[in-house]
Amino acid sequence: MLAHGRIIAxxxxxxxxxxxxxxxxxxxxxxxxxxxxxxxxxxxxxAGGELGGYTALQAATYVWLGQALLAPVEAFGTREVSQRVHxxxxxxxxxxxxxxxxxxxxxxxxxxxFLVLGRGIPPLVVGALVTGLALPEDPRSYLLGxxxxxxxxxxxxxxxxxxxxxxxxxxxxxxxxxxxxAVMNLLSGFLIPIVWFPDWLLGIARATxxxxxxxxxxxxxxxxxxxxxxxxxxxxxxxxxLALASGASLMLRAGQRRLEVQGG
Amino acid sequence: MxxxxxxxxxxxxxxxxxxxxxxRSQASFRTSFVADVLGQVLIVGTEFLELWVILAQVGxxxxxxxxxxxxxxxxxxxxxxxxxxxxxxxxxxxxxxxSGKLETLLVRPVPVLLQLSSLDLSLRRIGPIGVGLAMYxxxxxxxxxxxxxxxxxLAVVAPLAGAAVFGALLTMAGxxxxxxxxxxxxxxxxxxxxxxxxxxxGAVFSLPLRAFFTFVIPATLVAYTPTxxxxxxxxxxxxxxxxxxxxxxxxxxxxxxxxLLWRAGVRRYTGAGG
Numbered sequence: 001m002l003a004h005g006r007i008i009a010x011x012x013x014x015x016x017x018x019x020x021x022x023x024x025x026x027x028x029x030x031x032x033x034x035x036x037x038x039x040x041x042x043x044x045x046x047a048g049g050e051l052g053g054y055t056a057l058q059a060a061t062y063v064w065l066g067q068a069l070l071a072p073v074e075a076f077g078t079r080e081v082s083q084r085v086h087x088x089x090x091x092x093x094x095x096x097x098x099x100x101x102x103x104x105x106x107x108x109x110x111x112x113x114f115l116v117l118g119r120g121i122p123p124l125v126v127g128a129l130v131t132g133l134a135l136p137e138d139p140r141s142y143l144l145g146x147x148x149x150x151x152x153x154x155x156x157x158x159x160x161x162x163x164x165x166x167x168x169x170x171x172x173x174x175x176x177x178x179x180x181x182a183v184m185n186l187l188s189g190f191l192i193p194i195v196w197f198p199d200w201l202l203g204i205a206r207a208t209x210x211x212x213x214x215x216x217x218x219x220x221x222x223x224x225x226x227x228x229x230x231x232x233x234x235x236x237x238x239x240x241x242l243a244l245a246s247g248a249s250l251m252l253r254a255g256q257r258r259l260e261v262q263g264g
Numbered sequence: 265m266x267x268x269x270x271x272x273x274x275x276x277x278x279x280x281x282x283x284x285x286x287x288r289s290q291a292s293f294r295t296s297f298v299a300d301v302l303g304q305v306l307i308v309g310t311e312f313l314e315l316w317v318i319l320a321q322v323g324x325x326x327x328x329x330x331x332x333x334x335x336x337x338x339x340x341x342x343x344x345x346x347x348x349x350x351x352x353x354x355x356x357x358x359x360x361x362x363s364g365k366l367e368t369l370l371v372r373p374v375p376v377l378l379q380l381s382s383l384d385l386s387l388r389r390i391g392p393i394g395v396g397l398a399m400y401x402x403x404x405x406x407x408x409x410x411x412x413x414x415x416x417x418l419a420v421v422a423p424l425a426g427a428a429v430f431g432a433l434l435t436m437a438g439x440x441x442x443x444x445x446x447x448x449x450x451x452x453x454x455x456x457x458x459x460x461x462x463x464x465x466g467a468v469f470s471l472p473l474r475a476f477f478t479f480v481i482p483a484t485l486v487a488y489t490p491t492x493x494x495x496x497x498x499x500x501x502x503x504x505x506x507x508x509x510x511x512x513x514x515x516x517x518x519x520x521x522x523x524l525l526w527r528a529g530v531r532r533y534t535g536a537g538g
Binding site for chain 2: 018020021023024027028031032034035038039041042043046047048051167171172174175176177178179181182183185186191192196197198201
């Protein structure tokens with residue numbers, strides 16, 4: 001556990017050195033926040049002040065929390081592990097005296113910790129100043145929201161890991177990543193709240209882990225779903241963490257047996 | 265005149281050779297290529313679903329119904345896809361600048377911009393281009409497009425002008441990498457952000473945002489205002505119907521700025537030796 005703690009801290013420090021990149025990311029996330037908020041406001045105004053349970057203020061909160069979560073959740077996926085599988089570097093990772101998944105998870109936690117502070121908070125502050133935010137009245141929403149964000153990061157990590165580990169079998173995983181990105185964008189509730197979907201699409205979304213990555217932490221943290229009702233949603237996140245973690249470790253074990261690295 | 269004898273291959277010939285070789289190499293990995301194209305099509309599709317879901321609930325967004333919004337979306341996607349095909353990977357330049365590999369390109373007797381554009385030509389982007397074109401044509405038909413000669417001309421010129429606008433924006437984003445290096449994401453706010461705005465009815469934006477994405481980044485002039493002119497719809501404040509014809513002049517101004525910025529960037533570059 002001590003080793004993991006050090007990896008988390010090192011990964012946090014590593015990302016905190018890219019200040020220019022962080023500023024650029026914050027700027028871009030904020031501009032996109034304004035564009036998305038405009039579309040939502042127009043839709044809600046056209047619907048007469050409320051659409052699918054969202055008022056303008058709640059929609060603004062939804063947009064800014066989504067922009068804030070985008071970087072730490074890394075919902076758009078990473079390519080590092082799949083590239084290491086390709087190049088054979090994964091052999092080095094497997095030889096380390098620390099579990100493969102826990103090593104990458106620790107790195108992810110450190111990175112996400114920095115990204116929450118560096119890239120998550122600033123767009124929220126801008127949003128609070130310009131459009132205003134609907135903040136929860138019940139303090140338990142913050143507590144449950146924090147848990148939900150951590151679980152969202154974990155669900156996204158495990159799903160992304162499974163996608164990367166597919167590199168053991170598929171030579172080029174980029175096609176897979178692009179499809180994943182498109183599906184995730186829509187079904188996670190990042191572009192628009194999933195409760196706005198027609199029933200058939202909502203049914204599909206609810207059967208996938210994607211809403212657990214974006215929609216659930218937003219709903220829980222914003223207090224739009226009160227704590228008592230958010231509890232089962234957080235429970236669903238936990239189930240997805242367990243399911244995807246088992247999937248990822250099964251893939252890792254099977255992949256390891258298949259793996260053949262040449263040279264030394 | 266001495267210059268032309270130094271250059272045994274003419275520019276058009278060079279362009280044909282460079283792009284031809286890239287097209288042949290990318291098309292040779294069939295499965296990966298097909299998966300890539302399909303993925304790109306899916307991305308364009310899901311982004312339109314966002315607008316479709318909203319319109320299924322409210323009927324009219326920014327003064328436009330579903331088919332009219334589809335014209336805007338199709339035209340915007342077609343314009344951005346075309347620009348993306350040629351200039352989409354240009355911000356990868358920041359890696360070349362950081363690692364000092366740009367020298368390799370600078371010493372060759374071919375313009376750097378042409379080399380970068382052909383090196384990174386991403387043929388998979390014919391996916392979004394195809395979807396955009398199909399949507400543009402279909403939606404125009406469905407929304408009762410009754411063109412006179414002027415409208416017909418605009419319908420053909422608008423995607424080209426839009427592609428030129430985005431091409432210039434992507435080139436500027438590339439040129440900015442000479443200064444920003446680590447901050448390449450800054451430019452995304454204007455390129456991808458511009459694409460987002462272009463594929464949305466411009467009337468939804470508040471006045472300051474609308475002004476910024478018209479006078480500074482002319483994204484609303486790519487698809488929204490041409491659609492107003494094509495379908496004879498009234499425009500919101502700042503965007504009268506006739507501004508649908510401003511795509512070409514906007515592209516010309518942008519390319520002038522892009523060319524100056526690019527030259528300044530290349531001159532500023534100092535190699536790391538190697």
